[in-house]
Amino acid sequence: MAQTRDDNTIAGNYRRILARIRTQEEHFRRKPGSVLLLAVSKTHGADRVREAYAAGARDFGENYVQEALDKMALLEQTPHPLTDITWHFIGPIQSNKTRDIAASFDWVHSVDRLKIARRLNDQRPELLPALNVCIQVNLSNEDSKSGVPLSEVESLCADVARLPRLQLRGLMAIPAPCQDHAQQRAAFKPLATEFYRLQQQFPSLDTLSIGMSDDFDAAIAEGSTMIRIGTAIFGARG
Ligand SMILES: *Cc1c(COP(=O)(O)O)cnc(C)c1O
Numbered sequence: 476m477a478q479t480r481d482d483n484t485i486a487g488n489y490r491r492i493l494a495r496i497r498t499q500e501e502h503f504r505r506k507p508g509s510v511l512l513l514a515v516s517k518t519h520g521a522d523r524v525r526e527a528y529a530a531g532a533r534d535f536g537e538n539y540v541q542e543a544l545d546k547m548a549l550l551e552q553t554p555h556p557l558t559d560i561t562w563h564f565i566g567p568i569q570s571n572k573t574r575d576i577a578a579s580f581d582w583v584h585s586v587d588r589l590k591i592a593r594r595l596n597d598q599r600p601e602l603l604p605a606l607n608v609c610i611q612v613n614l615s616n617e618d619s620k621s622g623v624p625l626s627e628v629e630s631l632c633a634d635v636a637r638l639p640r641l642q643l644r645g646l647m648a649i650p651a652p653c654q655d656h657a658q659q660r661a662a663f664k665p666l667a668t669e670f671y672r673l674q675q676q677f678p679s680l681d682t683l684s685i686g687m688s689d690d691f692d693a694a695i696a697e698g699s700t701m702i703r704i705g706t707a708i709f710g711a712r713g
Pocket residue numbers: 515517538565566649687688689703704705706707
């Protein structure tokens with residue numbers, strides 16, 4: 476690695492994580508470049524997004540609709556509009572927010588019920604391509620209310636695959652936090668197994684959205700194609 480560990484700027488953090496992803500792809504015999512780094516910019520302002528952008532980030536994740544829309548508007552302003560960002564909505568979805576999500580995002584990782592999928596489908600503006608969708612799966616069944624149980628993923632995938640303005644891309648999960656690498660891998664494994672099984676049935680499935688600041692090594696080992704990193708790039712959220 477060219478830069479020093481002391482480079483704790485957003486750009487330095489971004490480049491260091493990217494380098495680690497490439498190293499871990501090799502280590503776990505993943506295809507080079509097969510894991511995409513999604514910069515989770517929730518609670519961080521437009522200026523910090525610009526810093527990550529300058530370091531090469533083009534995919535950003537947001538959890539709160541209004542915050543995201545305000546930020547997008549700032550980033551589109553002249554004299555330096557950023558026009559090639561891919562925006563991912565990764566937070567819990569309320570029904571009354573689907574119209575804004577469908578109009579302003581390129582991806583939604585947190586679809587966990589048909590009602591929401593239908594609304595996103597119906598509200599996706601005609602001039603935009605189909606909205607990329609991941610189904611959120613609840614792996615731990617304890618703390619988080621979000622996500623469909625693993626046993627119901629197949630049927631929700633089948634329903635979503637029939638909606639013409641959505642493109643079924645993958646599965647997403649947020650396992651209960653834990654620091655042990657082997658336990659982290661064990662939590663991800665049933666999801667990965669189901670993902671590979673469903674790929675036979677749904678050819679558009681190409682995205683396994685797993686891995687955050689504290690468990691992305693394990694996620695890459697288990698087949699992640701998109702890791703969602705906030706804290707390790709932007710620092711702690713206030
Ligand atoms: C906040 C968030 C992240 C990023 O978490 P960090 O631990 O800060 O990397 C990733 N995914 C989702 C769904 C989030 O809400």
